Amino acid sequence: MATTQLDRPSRRGVAVRSRRRSRDRSGPTAVLFSLPALAIFAIFTILPTAYTFVISLFDWNPLNVSQSTFIGADNYRKLFAHSTPSFAASALTSLYFTAGMVIGGTAISLAIALLLSRGGSWLSGVRVAVFVPHVTPLVATSIVWVWIFNPQFGLANAILRWLHLPAVDWLDSSSTAMPAILTYSLWHEVGFTVVIFLGGLAVVSGELGEAARVDGANRWQEFWYVTWPQLRPVTLFVVTISTISSLQAFTQFFVMTEGGPAHATTTLSYLLYQEAFVFFHTGYAAALAVVLFVVTALFTLLQFRTRRSTLS
């Protein structure tokens, strides 16, 4: 059907509409409409964050604020002098967990996504089964896994005994506690990242793979040189999300090990909780929170930078 003169939008008309749209987005009406969201964000996020920074400069007494004293950067200095568990040791524990979750989680979820990407009703059922752990409550499933890892009655040791292997003190040994928590966390989190990868695989060009196969590429070469590069933006997204959530992970450490044994699972998040809500060293805990915020923000910025340079 031919386009008539009336149907075609005039250049002037487009310019007017564009100006109006721009004015709508920055005008007082737009600000008015944004105010409720801004107010909520300010009250529940920006102000508490700023207040946390203020508290970090005080020897804060939560029971009687009038007894709080300004100590400047002393809480930040204590981060590097505080006794066991030190800030550095907890940061390393956090990095251990984060590395396990990011590297292990990304590899496992990509592998599962590749296996499930072919489709079919049976595989759809498997996709649901893989995703279901992610929607279960962390506290409830952590408790279930505490029982799985119970040295005397747990399923994990029952399997080891069945295989005639020695029982393991999963959550009560410094060397196995973190791997045990990583196992649980991967079980819980992988479903989400599998879905992200499946989304990425759905838009990967089949023609390129076909061309590679015609050129004699085997399955591995096709994945490594054709599929994987096309999944790079999705992988970066998964890595960013996994890094942030792993650095902030708390529930499983609280429920399964309480940071033990012998501080083997005391991450920065757990240390922060302990200092703030068990020992009530509020100022020190606020300094920890500020540092954790900065570390997370830096990681995220770094990953966004990498993403931008990769895309360009």
Add this chain to the structure above:
Amino acid sequence: MRKTRVAAALAVCALGAGGLAACGSGSSSGKTTITFMEAMSSGTLKTSMETLTKRFEKAHPDIDVQLQVEPDYGTLRNKETAALSASKPPTIGQVYSDWAATFAKSNVVVPLTDYAKPADLKALYPSVRDDLYLPADHKLYMWPFNKSVVIQYYNTKMLSAKGKSAPKTWDEFAATARAVSGKGNVGIAIDPGGSAGPAGGEAWFEILSQAYGTPVFAADGKPQFTSPAAIKAMNYLVGLKKAGALTLGKNYPGQVALGAGKGGFDISSVASYYYNSKAVGGKFPMGTAPLPTGPGGTQANQMAGTNIVMFAKASDAERKAAWSYLRFLTSADSQAYWAQNSGYLPVTPAALPKMTDFIKKNPYQKFAAQALTTAKADPPYPWISQAQGMLAVAMQSAITGKQSASAALGSAQQQAVDAMKSGQ
């Protein structure tokens, strides 16, 4: 439209008024309302607390007591601290004595000196009475509530199968625990707790150290974790672990193993009787006995449990009403009812004649009450809980073989001394 607006405005006003009436304590229509934040949240503890409170309200129609029940002690402390931070504390609250020391240091609790008469104090067991004062100014800040000591629970069937009976000394205990272990059974399962807070296993370590001659805290609160007695106590536990007679766990592992018929013993509070009996569920006769003794028959036990403090924000009328309630709770009648239904021990010997039939049926109450006369509470200083958490970490390190007993205790001692210095 106008009608809708008026209705909405009225609803807001009604909600606001209701909220204001519900918030906090105070006096209205001649009735004084007091709030009591506590953690008696499950089983017979909850129902007994509610019954006692109803009895009090019936006897004092001018006082309304609102129980603010928290699920556990950790949450209780957080809620009390949050309420104090918001300047809206309850009238009275359940506390461990080191919390009371922290609260008193911040001037948010008041001494009970003006209320408690010498006769009120004389009625209490001396060990219970001594635990009510804070060393900073030697004033009476607390009133007793739920008190307990530690006893041994055991699987009589498992012990008699090995020709054993309830051990009388800690050496006998170790031999019996070793004898019953193996083939999926373990002598005892314990949870030392962690850096965030100690659990029952840590309390047992404190008792062992005391039985071997030196308590882990001096009377002035100074940590004594590296004493020969403490090292001997730690090596005792390490030896049990190496022999396969002790295992670590979480969430009352001793009770779980005993209840499943897989554990020989549980060393736990007398208040666990109800929960242990429920776990065993009649599968075998559950034995109870006093704690074994140390070398030379040294008896050692720990008086655990909490007291009650009065917060400084309360008005004079509320304080007066709260004191009536506290006095009611420690009366002989109330304590007899409380002990028979909650499993805790009465804080006054005057309750014992009112519990004759109960004691006949539950002999453990008699030897536990006797232990209360000699048991010691941990000294009330702000750093004690944190230092106990450090001991729990030392136990984890030593028992799992990460460090030697003396190295683990040495490290805990250093940290506890630092905590003491910063808490003073």
